[in-house]
Amino acid sequence: MSFIVRTVARTADGRDIVRPKSFDKAELSIGRSPSSDIHLPDLAVALNHAVIRTAAGGAVEIVATAGMPFLVDGKSTEHERFSASPGANIRIGSHSLSVEPGEGDEKGAVVITVERVGAISNASEEKEEARVFSLASVLPSRRIMAWAGVLLVLAIFLAWPLVSIHTQPTDNSRKVAFHADELWTSGKLSQVHRSLENNCQACHVKAGESVRDTACVACHTKVHDHADKAKLLEAKGSPGIVDGTKQFVGGIFGIQPGRCVECHTEHQGQTAMPVTDERFCTNCHEDMSKRIDTALKDAADFGEHHPQFEPTIRFAGPNGVPSFRRVSLDANPKEDNGLKFPHDLHLSTTNGVAQMAKTLGKAEGYGAPLDCANCHTRDATGSSFVAVKMEPACGACHSLAFDQVGGTIRTLRHGDPAQVVADIRAFYRAGAPRNPALQGMDRRRPGDFASAAQRASFAQTSAMHIGNADQAIRAVFSKGGACFDCHTVRATGNPTTPFAVTPVALSRRYMMKGWFDHAAHDTESCASCHAVKGSKLASDVNLPKLAKCQECHGGQDAHKEVPSACAMCHDYHRNDFAPLMVRDNRARGKAVEHIREKALKQAGTGI
Amino acid sequence: MASKSLRQATTGRERASEHEGFLRYQSYKWLKIALGISAVALLIYAFNDVQPKPNGGSIYGYTTGTIGVLLILWLTMLGVRKRAITPGRWSLKSWTSAHVYLGLSLIVIATLHTGFDFGWNVHTLAYALMMIVIASGVFGIATYAMLPQALSANRGETTQVQMLDNLRMIDRQLNEAAQPLDAEGAAIVRMALDDDPFGGGLIARLTGHYRKCGTRAALAAVRAHPGRKEAAADPYDHVEVLLERKRSSLSRIRKHLRLKALLEVWLYLHIPLTFALIAALFVHIVSVFYYW
Numbered sequence: 001m002s003f004i005v006r007t008v009a010r011t012a013d014g015r016d017i018v019r020p021k022s023f024d025k026a027e028l029s030i031g032r033s034p035s036s037d038i039h040l041p042d043l044a045v046a047l048n049h050a051v052i053r054t055a056a057g058g059a060v061e062i063v064a065t066a067g068m069p070f071l072v073d074g075k076s077t078e079h080e081r082f083s084a085s086p087g088a089n090i091r092i093g094s095h096s097l098s099v100e101p102g103e104g105d106e107k108g109a110v111v112i113t114v115e116r117v118g119a120i121s122n123a124s125e126e127k128e129e130a131r132v133f134s135l136a137s138v139l140p141s142r143r144i145m146a147w148a149g150v151l152l153v154l155a156i157f158l159a160w161p162l163v164s165i166h167t168q169p170t171d172n173s174r175k176v177a178f179h180a181d182e183l184w185t186s187g188k189l190s191q192v193h194r195s196l197e198n199n200c201q202a203c204h205v206k207a208g209e210s211v212r213d214t215a216c217v218a219c220h221t222k223v224h225d226h227a228d229k230a231k232l233l234e235a236k237g238s239p240g241i242v243d244g245t246k247q248f249v250g251g252i253f254g255i256q257p258g259r260c261v262e263c264h265t266e267h268q269g270q271t272a273m274p275v276t277d278e279r280f281c282t283n284c285h286e287d288m289s290k291r292i293d294t295a296l297k298d299a300a301d302f303g304e305h306h307p308q309f310e311p312t313i314r315f316a317g318p319n320g321v322p323s324f325r326r327v328s329l330d331a332n333p334k335e336d337n338g339l340k341f342p343h344d345l346h347l348s349t350t351n352g353v354a355q356m357a358k359t360l361g362k363a364e365g366y367g368a369p370l371d372c373a374n375c376h377t378r379d380a381t382g383s384s385f386v387a388v389k390m391e392p393a394c395g396a397c398h399s400l401a402f403d404q405v406g407g408t409i410r411t412l413r414h415g416d417p418a419q420v421v422a423d424i425r426a427f428y429r430a431g432a433p434r435n436p437a438l439q440g441m442d443r444r445r446p447g448d449f450a451s452a453a454q455r456a457s458f459a460q461t462s463a464m465h466i467g468n469a470d471q472a473i474r475a476v477f478s479k480g481g482a483c484f485d486c487h488t489v490r491a492t493g494n495p496t497t498p499f500a501v502t503p504v505a506l507s508r509r510y511m512m513k514g515w516f517d518h519a520a521h522d523t524e525s526c527a528s529c530h531a532v533k534g535s536k537l538a539s540d541v542n543l544p545k546l547a548k549c550q551e552c553h554g555g556q557d558a559h560k561e562v563p564s565a566c567a568m569c570h571d572y573h574r575n576d577f578a579p580l581m582v583r584d585n586r587a588r589g590k591a592v593e594h595i596r597e598k599a600l601k602q603a604g605t606g607i
Numbered sequence: 608m609a610s611k612s613l614r615q616a617t618t619g620r621e622r623a624s625e626h627e628g629f630l631r632y633q634s635y636k637w638l639k640i641a642l643g644i645s646a647v648a649l650l651i652y653a654f655n656d657v658q659p660k661p662n663g664g665s666i667y668g669y670t671t672g673t674i675g676v677l678l679i680l681w682l683t684m685l686g687v688r689k690r691a692i693t694p695g696r697w698s699l700k701s702w703t704s705a706h707v708y709l710g711l712s713l714i715v716i717a718t719l720h721t722g723f724d725f726g727w728n729v730h731t732l733a734y735a736l737m738m739i740v741i742a743s744g745v746f747g748i749a750t751y752a753m754l755p756q757a758l759s760a761n762r763g764e765t766t767q768v769q770m771l772d773n774l775r776m777i778d779r780q781l782n783e784a785a786q787p788l789d790a791e792g793a794a795i796v797r798m799a800l801d802d803d804p805f806g807g808g809l810i811a812r813l814t815g816h817y818r819k820c821g822t823r824a825a826l827a828a829v830r831a832h833p834g835r836k837e838a839a840a841d842p843y844d845h846v847e848v849l850l851e852r853k854r855s856s857l858s859r860i861r862k863h864l865r866l867k868a869l870l871e872v873w874l875y876l877h878i879p880l881t882f883a884l885i886a887a888l889f890v891h892i893v894s895v896f897y898y899w
């Protein structure tokens with residue numbers, strides 16, 4: 001048997017040149033060595049790579065000689081035996097040796113066709129110039145990247161939140177944890193609503209629906225509307241182009257104007273909830289009287305367009321029935337509180353009152369001319385004052401003592417004329433005057449006595465000038481008597497209680513529609529606002545007028561000492577307590593901080 | 608001068624220079640327009656008192672947002688427009704000039720739209736994507752301005768095909784020169800031959816550092832080979848020369864590849880991220896009005 005080796009070479013223009021060579025021997029060497037029978041100029045081939053030989057039974061055998069394998073019909077091996085017919089394909093390095101039985105003249109010989117199938121080097125392989133020289137060969141195409149980006153964004157930021165919204169339970173079984181729709185949040189919630197983070201549906205109740213007031217009042221049960229809703233809308237007047245467009249578009253989304261969130265904007269960051277802006281008030285109130293029928297005066301910027309204060313003033317009607325009416329301070333109103341009390345007299349630093357206070361001394365709580373605090377004391381909130389009570393405020397000087405038994409001074413009962421009459425009658429029935437009883441029934445005057453001890457000794461020595469009970473009673477209730485100088489007394493004609501005293505009703509609060517906090521004004525003296533030193537009558541309404549406040553306070557954006565938005569004094573959801581803005585201490589310094597807790601407790605509502 | 612006016616007359620274009628690029632097109636007309644828009648936007652922002660704080664939901668916010676989204680959509684139209692080349696007022700050059708400067712004005716418009724209110728959400732995602740797209744565009748312009756000269760200098764007079772052919776020729780010579788070598792020597796040379804001059808991925812392309820360069824490894828191995836003889840007929844000598852030549856040829860190709868990569872890479876951010884941005888904008892608008 002013989003071999004015919006056909007070596008195929010390819011020309012530059014792609015033609016094949018076949019060079020056949022016959023070998024009349026039974027074994028051929030294969031290798032890179034030029035002396036090999038089958039010479040493969042291929043660096044992947046060993047110098048003496050293998051031998052191929054004929055074997056018995058028309059078989060062909062190929063055996064590796066350098067220990068390097070080759071492929072026979074795609075199978076890696078170092079020794080393979082196969083039939084010459086149909087033959088096999090051997091791959092060594094980049095060369096292909098296809099073994100076939102000879103045909104025709106070559107019958108009986110084994111034909112081996114040798115051909116280089118792989119390129120000499122990587123660079124020699126066919127390359128698409130435009131592609132390999134550009135980034136396209138190392139990156140996915142821009143189109144694929146664009147689609148990938150689009151799909152990724154839509155999947156994470158649209159599909160996921162939507163699925164999350166529509167699969168979450170709407171009741172309380174919903175977990176307060178991260179939900180995918182938080183990817184849509186426009187900012188952190190304010191501090192008060194912080195606990196609602198991770199609980200979007202607490203406010204965003206229905207999918208695709210804006211926040212409704214029902215979500216707010218679910219927690220804020222005690223907040224009431226500012227006014228009738230229809231009237232509110234009317235007061236607002238027709239919206240401009242901008243707001244009109246907003247309302248129109250909102251209408252398409254089913255949004256009614258006047259929602260809570262219009263003023264109470266959320267998702268503005270983890271800060272205190274923003275203070276309500278002045279313009280939310282002035283939108284309506286600036287010229288509201290033009291739009292609706294209202295008793296309210298137009299108001300806008302505090303520094304420029306605020307009406308004069310109108311405190312609620314008490315008037316005594318016929319038969320002493322009181323009535324209350326708001327009167328402008330410009331009208332210098334007088335109130336009927338039933339009392340006779342000249343502030344000027346009591347606040348003088350030189351007169352008898354001042355002397356009396358000095359004489360009473362520090363032990364009694366005086367020791368200097370009277371000042372406001374001797375009678376007026378702060379209430380628990382610090383913002384206002386407790387009602388003046390006669391005994392602690394006036395009693396030190398205006399004594400009601402009339403008798404002494406042992407070491408005990410007997411006093412007439414304040415606030416109870418019948419009891420006074422009865423006590424005096426009893427005093428005389430018991431054989432009075434057994435001892436000189438004080439100084440008759442005259443009102444005790446300042447400087448008469450200074451201490452309890454002196455009062456007692458004075459009582460021992462003073463002479464009683466009044467003969468019987470009726471005379472004494474008349475004296476007490478008449479000019480110069482203990483009751484008369486402070487109270488309005490009228491005769492009843494009834495012999496058992498011949499005199500009656502007009503009840504005293506001091507105003508606890510004048511500004512029912514606004515808030516004033518005395519504690520916040522601790523830096524000022526009383527007299528800097530209240531002109532009481534010249535007040536001769538108890539009926540004087542000694543409230544400061546608007547202009548006095550405007551010395552320090554201006555509008556929200558004013559360059560005044562205290563820029564003051566409406567909400568500093570007025571609450572939109574008004575109650576009897578400090579406006580939210582003041583309670584939350586968001587507009588001013590620390591002075592008002594303590595109010596909050598106390599006021600909330602008194603209000604009985606936390607919300 | 609005469610030839611210029613003649614050329615102008617024949618083309619009928621009102622251009623002062625034949626070499627006016629898109630950046631200085633019509634004496635920076637679009638730059639001036641973009642600056643004007645930005646200045647107006649800033650002025651309004653400065654004097655617009657939004658309570659409680661500036662945000663995209665104010666009237667001004669809606670306005671800048673609408674302008675921004677329309678502008679972004681128009682900017683993407685450059686991709687459509689550039690495939691149809693026409694002369695005239697809205698020539699591609701004019702369009703490109705407007706694309707660049709109006710695109711830059713988005714930095715102002717969109718930033719004011721945010722009211723500087725950022726967070727981990729889809730809204731800020733859209734903003735961030737937009738800024739990356741703009742930044743990649745700026746990078747692209749910078750490379751277009753600076754790199755072509757370097758590219759041309761590196762390439763000399765050769766074309767890309769010539770560079771590759773040169774490499775192939777060296778490979779053929781290497782293959783032949785290595786024929787007498789034993790298996791070990793052949794393996795060393797094959798490291799150089801099997802090396803893909805275009806392999807190495809994005810990082811290698813951008814930096815020009817090919818850590819697994821077979822040619823460099825082969826050169827080192829040949830130099831360190833213990834079988835080297837002082838005799839004149841050492842086949843390794845020729846192999847070393849050829850390897851050195853291949854390394855030099857490769858380094859020129861790779862510098863070329865690096866410059867080309869820097870010229871192209873911005874588009875691989877600019878285009879895909881633009882589409883991601885449009886998707887994010889879509890979600891931004893949907894989500895804003897979903898719970899409006």
